[in-house]
Amino acid sequence: xxxxxxxxxxxxxxxxxxxxxxxxxxxxxxxxxxxxxxxxxxxxxxxxxxxxxxxxxxxxxxxxxxxxxxxxxxxxxxxxxxxxxxxxxxxxxxxxxxxxxxxxxxxxxxxxxxxxxxxxxxxxxxxxxxxxxxxxxxxxxxxxxxxxxxxxxxxxxxxxxxxxxxxxxxxxxxxxxxxxxx
Amino acid sequence: xxxxxxxxxxxxxxxxxxxxxxxxxxxxxxxxxxxxxxxxxxxxxxxxxxxxxxxxxxxxxxxxxxxxxxxxxxxxxxxxxxxxxxxxxxxxxxxxxxxxxxxxxxxxxxxxxxxxxxxxxxxxxxxxxxxxxxxxxxxxxxxxxxxxxxxxxxxxxxxxxxxxxxxxxxxxxxxxxxxxxxxxxxxxxxxxxxxxxxxxxxxxxxxxxxxxxxxxxxxxxxxxxxxxxxxxxxxxxxxxxxxxxxxxxxxxxxxxxxxxxxxx
Numbered sequence: 051x052x053x054x055x056x057x058x059x060x061x062x063x064x065x066x067x068x069x070x071x072x073x074x075x076x077x078x079x080x081x082x083x084x085x086x087x088x089x090x091x092x093x094x095x096x097x098x099x100x101x102x103x104x105x106x107x108x109x110x111x112x113x114x115x116x117x118x119x120x121x122x123x124x125x126x127x128x129x130x131x132x133x134x135x136x137x138x139x140x141x142x143x144x145x146x147x148x149x150x151x152x153x154x155x156x157x158x159x160x161x162x163x164x165x166x167x168x169x170x171x172x173x174x175x176x177x178x179x180x181x182x183x184x185x186x187x188x189x190x191x192x193x194x195x196x197x198x199x200x201x202x203x204x205x206x207x208x209x210x211x212x213x214x215x216x217x218x219x220x221x222x223x224x225x226x227x228x229x230x231x232x
Numbered sequence: 233x234x235x236x237x238x239x240x241x242x243x244x245x246x247x248x249x250x251x252x253x254x255x256x257x258x259x260x261x262x263x264x265x266x267x268x269x270x271x272x273x274x275x276x277x278x279x280x281x282x283x284x285x286x287x288x289x290x291x292x293x294x295x296x297x298x299x300x301x302x303x304x305x306x307x308x309x310x311x312x313x314x315x316x317x318x319x320x321x322x323x324x325x326x327x328x329x330x331x332x333x334x335x336x337x338x339x340x341x342x343x344x345x346x347x348x349x350x351x352x353x354x355x356x357x358x359x360x361x362x363x364x365x366x367x368x369x370x371x372x373x374x375x376x377x378x379x380x381x382x383x384x385x386x387x388x389x390x391x392x393x394x395x396x397x398x399x400x401x402x403x404x405x406x407x408x409x410x411x412x413x414x415x416x417x418x419x420x421x422x423x424x425x426x427x428x429x430x431x432x433x434x435x436x437x438x439x440x441x442x443x444x445x446x447x448x449x450x451x452x453x454x455x456x457x458x459x460x461x462x463x464x465x466x467x468x469x470x471x472x473x474x475x476x477x478x479x480x481x482x483x484x485x486x487x488x489x490x491x492x493x494x495x496x
Contacts, residue, residue, distance in 0.1 A: 076350070076351055076352040079258045079259060080258075083255055083261035083263075084269070085242075086356075088269050089353075092276045093361065096279060096329045096332070104284075105305075105325055107287035111290040111294075
């Protein structure tokens with residue numbers, strides 16, 4: 051197509067456009083065909099691009115995001131459950147340890163009291179034995195002393211009688227006399 | 233004042249006119265690469281670039297850009313999934329293409345002097361594409377059972393033909409309303425923007441030239457400027473909202489035939 055020809059047509063179209071535009075230029079249908087065909091072409095191209103490229107890409111990213119979020123939530127949930135289990139286990143352990151220590155304390159207390167009781171009993175018996183020995187020794191001493199009292203009394207009697215009367219009294223007599231006086 | 237309609241004119245790029253063809257319905261067609269084609273191409277490339285940037289380095293923990301893309305993606309995914317149900321994923325690419333392409337063209341119109349979606353030819357193409365897909369899916373899935381769509385089995389028997397006729401008429405009007413809603417919103421918004429912006433310039437010029445209202449024109453110019461700023465913000469909202477509305481309505485119409493007779 052030659053250049054001057056096209057400018058001629060160009061001039062002609064503007065003339066028709068202005069001639070027919072009694073109202074709005076949009077109602078001049080002589081320029082509709084080109085716009086309609088071109089718009090249909092653009093529409094089809096954009097439709098293909100969106101349906102084959104853009105929409106699948108965005109859907110993939112959105113799906114990926116959804117799975118990422120859901121898996122993260124699932125992980126967090128499982129971790130939380132594990133933590134709860136561990137916390138329960140720790141609690142049970144603490145309770146067990148507490149019970150054990152309480153039992154141990156009770157056992158220790160019982161043992162200590164038992165020991166104390168036993169020691170006291172042993173000491174008591176020892177003391178009692180010693181008291182008994184001491185009492186026995188006291189009794190012996192007293193008996194010996196009592197036995198000596200007779201001899202002393204007889205001796206004393208013998209001496210008194212000898213001093214008073216000047217006569218010697220036999221030990222046997224003195225003893226008999228002391229016995230008779232007692 | 234600048235003509236607020238001028239921005240909607242279609243101009244072939246210099247040296248990009250390739251001839252004329254006669255088409256049955258539309259009449260003589262000029263084959264040319266026009267400013268509308270440029271706007272559509274830029275919008276298309278921006279959508280492709282954006283989606284490439286979003287998805288090429290997609291990570292499990294998204295960055296800002298990926299978050300934006302995933303929000304748009306998730307929004308349309310939620311719409312198709314909640315309206316159509318488990319089969320929604322099959323129709324997601326179509327609805328998402330509609331949404332991103334319309335959104336791209338709407339938003340681009342906020343930065344260029346030309347808005348592709350303010351062209352009736354463009355919105356009619358989107359609407360016809362949607363409704364032809366609806367009819368195609370309906371006939372492929374249900375055969376002649378597709379026409380049960382217009383047979384209100386819950387209405388009293390006597391009223392059914394009447395209600396059915398109304399249903400049929402409303403079905404025929406669906407592509408029209410789809411196309412006109414988007415077209416009207418874009419057209420109205422950009423006309424209003426242009427008019428108020430024109431006020432700012434012409435009243436400002438009037439004030440500085442000391443003609444007409446003189447200095448009294450300044451407050452009106454300032455008020456117009458405020459309107460332009462407010463309308464610009466509103467138009468950004470409308471640009472997004474209309475794309476979303478188109479996508480939601482397309483999904484609802486698709487659902488009618490996908491889940492035909494399942495009761496809604």
